[in-house]
Amino acid sequence: MTPTTGQPLPVSDTRWADDARAAVTVAASFPVLLLGVDGTSGALSGPRAALWTGLGLILFVMLWPTRVSARPGLLTARGLLRRHTVHTDRLRSVAWHDGVAQRLILRDLDGNQVEIDPRVLAANPPLWHLLDQDIRTSLSRGTMREGRRPLQRLSRLIDAETARTVFRVSGMP
Template structure:
């Protein structure tokens, strides 16, 4: 059975390499909004404590909306840490792997305990080690028989990731 505490990424774990830049960008954008609002107030109606507090609250909400979830994957476990929630998915016991029929580039993972997580395809493309571990765990789920919905989706994702990798190699070598 799995340990209920979130698994840290380490020698056998993988973390989203884009999390730090995206988190920093969220804070920078919120701060820039706050500073711009204060500058507009200074030129216009004047800076007051109430208006400053209001702009500060709006800037904080902007940071909260833009702040990305922190994703780490160890063999058999995907941990998605939001600002207020943590979701732990047993990736070696997946029951479904789906891509919604909308325009989003998301993959929805559901484990046998009915816990769900959504991953953006861009996240998988930017983190090849995370994708390889997720694919290995999903194939283990298929082998064990727990993955009842999503084998075609898994094969399609693997094909797409291979195509993306080939494109990046061609681009890097100038064959593009």
């Protein structure tokens, strides 16, 4: 709770800063490596330097992590250019998208949509706890009609991550 307003503090992805640093490191290292190879081989030119720098920028955009934060009733995902917010206490549906990158897609009654990596919730118990409370609110109000299977799958993922963490902390193999 904030001392002045009495409102609950927002909860954020605790690993976001590490993921952002990794994105910057990889995206910067890639063109530097390529420029070094071209420079030592004598093939470095202005257009090639621009190409390698451009590829580094594209890699940066692709690797930049979405910053997920929540407070009671709201979940926000911020990318480089966009910010999406969904009312988690008024969810209409939850879907799980498999592909190259797994995504949990939350839609509210107002038509807002947020896509997040389910591993963010597994790695951040306070974030998951807040979302879980709001999902229960949506279910009790009867607004959420689709999404029980994706939520069960998410719950299994979080349980498995919790078990791995407990084993790791306790020193068990």
